[in-house]
Amino acid sequence: MAKERHESYEFLSKMMISLMNVDKLYNYPFLQAELHMSKRDVSAIKKGHDMFIYQYVRVVNYITEQIHLDILMDVLLKQLKIMLATHSDLVIGIVPHKNNRDSRPEEWVVVMRWDGAYV
Numbered sequence: 001m002a003k004e005r006h007e008s009y010e011f012l013s014k015m016m017i018s019l020m021n022v023d024k025l026y027n028y029p030f031l032q033a034e035l036h037m038s039k040r041d042v043s044a045i046k047k048g049h050d051m052f053i054y055q056y057v058r059v060v061n062y063i064t065e066q067i068h069l070d071i072l073m074d075v076l077l078k079q080l081k082i083m084l085a086t087h088s089d090l091v092i093g094i095v096p097h098k099n100n101r102d103s104r105p106e107e108w109v110v111v112m113r114w115d116g117a118y119v
Helices: 010-020 028-035 039-046 053-066 073-086
Strands: 069-071 112-114
16 A cells, blocks of 8 residues: 555545544544544544545545445446546446335446445
């Protein structure tokens, strides 16, 4: 993993902050203890400041595991390659899961999945 700073990880930061806001459990002392991070780093990450990318990845990975959200990176990578090769748009949407029938459009590809939810 690259540890050098990048100009901005704004998207990654916003995604991580959204995940942190899922539950009040993800507060400073909890993340410090679970991820062995300093209070300064947790504070900077929570505020969305530019940090080393691996810090964001650690927090995002930890929280997605805790809330049982699978990010299917291999599927996402495949779709990104198709999008770039065909000059298409990649749209990520939210579809409420339904237990009794399929709710996906015909050309829908799942790139994230909540544990126990079927679309």
